[in-house]
Ligand code: MG
């Protein structure tokens with residue numbers, strides 16, 4: 001069932017989202033060639049803890065780290081590792097989850113490390129734009145399928161692979177709750193959006209084939225053709241006349 005959130009609950013999720021946003025900004029300061037994904041995990045874990053929150057992913061169904069760090073052909077659920085050192089030309093998708101007073105925030109972003117090929121930069125740009133296209137369809141009386149269709153119809157123009165096995169989702173006291181928000185689908189189908197619904201919209205888009213597989217670690221999802229993949233995710237609340245982003249993208253102050 002879909003849980004509609006009260007004002008109090010939305011405010012707690014907003015707090016969680018702001019901690020997440022600040023954590024992301026902190027990680028961005030460290031994103032350069034030579035850093036390991038393990039170091040990024042430790043930075044995030046400490047930062048989240050210092051703000052009186054916990055990392056939602058740690059131990060979630062047994063996930064062994066605080067963040068998901070997925071490099072290049074890794075789509076999602078990459079496990080941070082001392083051996084995974086970022087190098088010039090990589091892209092990295094960092095998925096963050098923050099639990100604040102029992103309420104979760106969830107958001108992901110893909111970054112270019114140093115000089116990345118135009119082809120891959122374009123994939124990132126289109127995936128980010130696909131997120132915004134999905135957001136535009138997020139308003140009361142629209143349906144989940146309207147979000148799905150907005151994403152799919154935009155991405156299809158570029159011939160990329162849309163990951164189907166993983167989707168956006170409702171969120172609140174649980175990291176994942178109904179409704180599921182696929183990145184493909186038909187307009188005017190699925191649950192009706194209404195004020196107080198909190199959902200994550202998260203296109204996962206592959207440069208090549210949509211096909212994926214899971215590595216032997218039981219977590220890391222990679223593209224079957226080993227071509228890169230991008231992932232952008234925001235958590236939102238449906239408002240009276242549209243939506244509000246609860247995991248804002250803060251800008252670096254130099
Ligand atoms: Mg999510």
Ligand code: MG
Pocket residue numbers: 095096106107108202233
């Ligand atoms: Mg996420």
